Amino acid sequence: MKLRRLIPQLTLTLGFLIAAEKQRVLKPGWNLFSPDQDVQMGKEYAQEIERQFQIINDPALHNYVNRIGQRLVNGIEGQKFPFTFKVVNDPSINAFALPGGPMYVHTGLIAAADNEAQIAGVLGHEMGHVMLRHGTNQASKANLIQIPAMIAGGIFDKGGITGTLTQLGIGLGANSVLMKFSRTAENDSDLFGARLVHNAGYNPVELARFFEKLQAEGGRDSRFKEMFASHPNPGNRIKNHACPN
Numbered sequence: 001m002k003l004r005r006l007i008p009q010l011t012l013t014l015g016f017l018i019a020a021e022k023q024r025v026l027k028p029g030w031n032l033f034s035p036d037q038d039v040q041m042g043k044e045y046a047q048e049i050e051r052q053f054q055i056i057n058d059p060a061l062h063n064y065v066n067r068i069g070q071r072l073v074n075g076i077e078g079q080k081f082p083f084t085f086k087v088v089n090d091p092s093i094n095a096f097a098l099p100g101g102p103m104y105v106h107t108g109l110i111a112a113a114d115n116e117a118q119i120a121g122v123l124g125h126e127m128g129h130v131m132l133r134h135g136t137n138q139a140s141k142a143n144l145i146q147i148p149a150m151i152a153g154g155i156f157d158k159g160g161i162t163g164t165l166t167q168l169g170i171g172l173g174a175n176s177v178l179m180k181f182s183r184t185a186e187n188d189s190d191l192f193g194a195r196l197v198h199n200a201g202y203n204p205v206e207l208a209r210f211f212e213k214l215q216a217e218g219g220r221d222s223r224f225k226e227m228f229a230s231h232p233n234p235g236n237r238i239k240n241h242a243c244p245n
């Protein structure tokens with residue numbers, strides 16, 4: 001008897017929770033940097049990335065990824081970061097974004113995706129990290145004593161930002177606060193990305209399918225590990241994002 005009474009109640013509660021998730025307002029957290037400083041920082045790190053990795057100049061491939069990216073950018077409400085989309089010649093399945101908008105997709109990810117909606121899903125997710133400013137939020141929390149002094153000391157006026165930040169451990173490595181996010185941040189980026197993907201007319205569930213596919217194959221193929229190292233699965237991606245709005 002008790003259980004029978006409980007089930008409709010639970011269903012109701014779950015319904016409210018799902019509705020709340022759909023309406024959840026996503027905003028950047030506390031941050032010592034300004035959005036302009038995210039942009040300046042991202043530009044400087046982008047130069048470093050583009051020295052380290054081979055960027056594909058093939059216009060057809062670049063235009064393809066850029067077109068998907070711009071479709072998603074159009075769905076962002078309010079102030080946007082100046083997003084750029086580039087393809088990195090690397091067989092590992094990965095994509096990453098720098099603060100302020102530079103975004104990179106590996107050729108391995110494009111090859112592994114089953115459809116365009118999956119690529120859009122990954123891009124949307126990465127754009128979530130940029131728009132919600134997860135990188136500089138984490139850097140701020142980890143270095144709240146040193147960063148105000150560095151900003152006051154004029155690092156953003158003199159250039160050479162990355163050198164100074166790297167001394168604090170705010171670099172581009174896989175475990176850097178700029179590149180590896182908390183599960184909460186992953187969850188928020190999933191939701192942000194799913195909304196963008198939905199606005200652009202793609203099926204948002206494809207991102208979850210792509211992550212599940214990678215996870216299923218991840219144990220056997222080292223190419224998948226990089227993606228999961230920097231984007232820990234918050235759990236239940238399909239259930240959470242089957243129908244975002």
Ligand SMILES: [Zn+2]
Nearest residue numbers: 186189230231
């Ligand atoms: Zn992520």
